[in-house]
Amino acid sequence: MDRRRFIKNIGLTAAGAMAAPYLLPGGRLFAASGLRKVNHVVFLLFAGGVRNLESVQFNDGNLMPNMLSGGSAISNDILPAMDFLPVGPLSQPLQNYGTLFRQFRYKEGPTGHYNGHTVAVTGQYVSTDLNIREAPRNPTIFEYYRKHNSPQQTALNCWWVANTLGPYPALNYSSDPNYGAGYGANFISPNFLISQDGFNALGNPASFTANEQAAFASIRNFANGNFDQSYTNPSAGITNSPAEAAQLQQFISDLYTKAQSGQYVNPWGVGPSMNNDMFNVMFAEEIIQRFKPELLTVNMQDVDIGHFNFSSYANNLRKADWAAAHLWSVIQSTPGMMNDTVMVIAPEHGRNFNPNTSIDAYGRLALDHTSPSDGVSGDQMAREIFCLVVGPPTVVKQGLVVNSVSGESTEIVPTIANLLGFDNNIPASAGIKNYNQCDLAQAFF
Numbered sequence: 001m002d003r004r005r006f007i008k009n010i011g012l013t014a015a016g017a018m019a020a021p022y023l024l025p026g027g028r029l030f031a032a033s034g035l036r037k038v039n040h041v042v043f044l045l046f047a048g049g050v051r052n053l054e055s056v057q058f059n060d061g062n063l064m065p066n067m068l069s070g071g072s073a074i075s076n077d078i079l080p081a082m083d084f085l086p087v088g089p090l091s092q093p094l095q096n097y098g099t100l101f102r103q104f105r106y107k108e109g110p111t112g113h114y115n116g117h118t119v120a121v122t123g124q125y126v127s128t129d130l131n132i133r134e135a136p137r138n139p140t141i142f143e144y145y146r147k148h149n150s151p152q153q154t155a156l157n158c159w160w161v162a163n164t165l166g167p168y169p170a171l172n173y174s175s176d177p178n179y180g181a182g183y184g185a186n187f188i189s190p191n192f193l194i195s196q197d198g199f200n201a202l203g204n205p206a207s208f209t210a211n212e213q214a215a216f217a218s219i220r221n222f223a224n225g226n227f228d229q230s231y232t233n234p235s236a237g238i239t240n241s242p243a244e245a246a247q248l249q250q251f252i253s254d255l256y257t258k259a260q261s262g263q264y265v266n267p268w269g270v271g272p273s274m275n276n277d278m279f280n281v282m283f284a285e286e287i288i289q290r291f292k293p294e295l296l297t298v299n300m301q302d303v304d305i306g307h308f309n310f311s312s313y314a315n316n317l318r319k320a321d322w323a324a325a326h327l328w329s330v331i332q333s334t335p336g337m338m339n340d341t342v343m344v345i346a347p348e349h350g351r352n353f354n355p356n357t358s359i360d361a362y363g364r365l366a367l368d369h370t371s372p373s374d375g376v377s378g379d380q381m382a383r384e385i386f387c388l389v390v391g392p393p394t395v396v397k398q399g400l401v402v403n404s405v406s407g408e409s410t411e412i413v414p415t416i417a418n419l420l421g422f423d424n425n426i427p428a429s430a431g432i433k434n435y436n437q438c439d440l441a442q443a444f445f
Contacts, residue, residue, distance in 0.1 A: 038395055040340055041294070042284075043297040043416060044297075044343060044344070045120055045299035046346060052381065052385065063318050065321070066089070078310070081362055083270065090325045097391070098400075099388075100387075100400070101443075104387040104408065104409075106409045120346070121136075121171055123141070123433060135170045138430075143176070145294070159291070160185040160188075161189075163277060163280045164191065164301055169187050191276050193255070194259045281326065281327050299348075302319070307356070340392065342396060342419050343389075343390050346409070350383060352367055389443040397442075397444070413433075414435040419444075
């Protein structure tokens with residue numbers, strides 16, 4: 001073979017090698033430009049504003065023994081207010097399955113729930129209180145995933161599960177003209193879809209606010225139309241093909257059948273009953289078992305009662321902890337997701353160090369979250385949160401605890417994008433943080 005032909009053949013071989021796809025343990029093919037760490041990510045927005053003193057700092061004993069090492073301990077004065085919980089779903093605390101950042105931060109913007117959720121799913125801080133009737137201006141992780149993942153994925157692979165309605169359906173997609181509804185996730189709010197007594201909650205007599213009625217209309221429009229729109233048209237609405245729409249319809253029908261047969265009446269044996277967060281997580285597990293989504297984001301809100309009742313806040317924190325462990329247990333028992341999923345858990349913001357004037361029946365003062373937008377004034381504990389990342393031992397460092405001030409809310413979006421292998425496809429003009437500059441990268445090999 002002459003030198004010219006040899007060089008040509010070497011060049012063709014090299015080009016072929018660079019174009020060849022990679023086969024990951026999960027069995028999915030990926031182009032070399034977007035190598036994944038895992039095939040599934042679950043993001044749990046934990047509990048609705050959690051103060052570090054009641055979580056990673058153990059100020060009142062370890063209220064989260066299913067997530068955090070240290071055993072279960074509750075202050076005697078509030079012990080009578082704590083509901084019964086079954087034995088934990090896991091053989092060891094969740095933090096042993098990954099890396100715990102004890103001093104994570106929500107650094108900027110008002111410490112409101114909608115603001116915090118918006119930052120968490122867009123990867124960008126907002127400096128003012130947001131209009132809860134409007135979608136965020138910046139693209140969400142759902143839109144980034146559906147537009148930039150290669151190959152592009154349907155909405156059946158991308159879900160947003162919210163505890164309540166109110167403003168949260170608006171986080172499904174942004175008003176950015178380059179993204180929008182055509183790249184949004186499938187949304188469900190289980191507590192407004194099916195009640196825990198086994199009947200259709202929307203069919204029972206109830207009074208709903210104007211905001212809730214608007215949210216119902218949005219969900220109805222999502223369910224009834226736009227399923228046959230072209231995926232390439234981002235203004236067409238949430239896009240599910242007719243076949244996918246049929247799968248969704250069957251899924252909802254199956255949920256109603258289970259509810260009517262009583263399968264959702266406290267199946268976890270919590271005393272006296274599951275709270276809304278547990279119910280929400282249980283339906284997220286139904287999505288996992290049916291669709292095995294590549295991206296699933298779930299929120300919790302029940303500890304937000306902390307504004308008025310500290311003991312109920314602590315009780316709901318315990319239930320959120322138990323539900324998070326149960327979610328991981330289901331992931332690890334679901335073929336196609338076990339050993340191929342990373343779960344990220346973080347509150348949207350914290351709570352104040354100083355209490356307000358509301359006193360519960362056990363003499364405990366309640367807690368607000370009142371840091372303003374400047375990131376400097378106000379009660380800084382409302383900006384102190386934690387982040388727990390768990391996953392396969394080949395991907396996530398096991399049992400690592402990062403005690404220094406490390407990481408912030410805007411790092412979760414680029415981390416998810418990196419885990420699913422499309423972070424380099426997101427244009428720099430989007431303005432999200434580069435994964436290589438994220439402290440969360442410490443959690444991964």
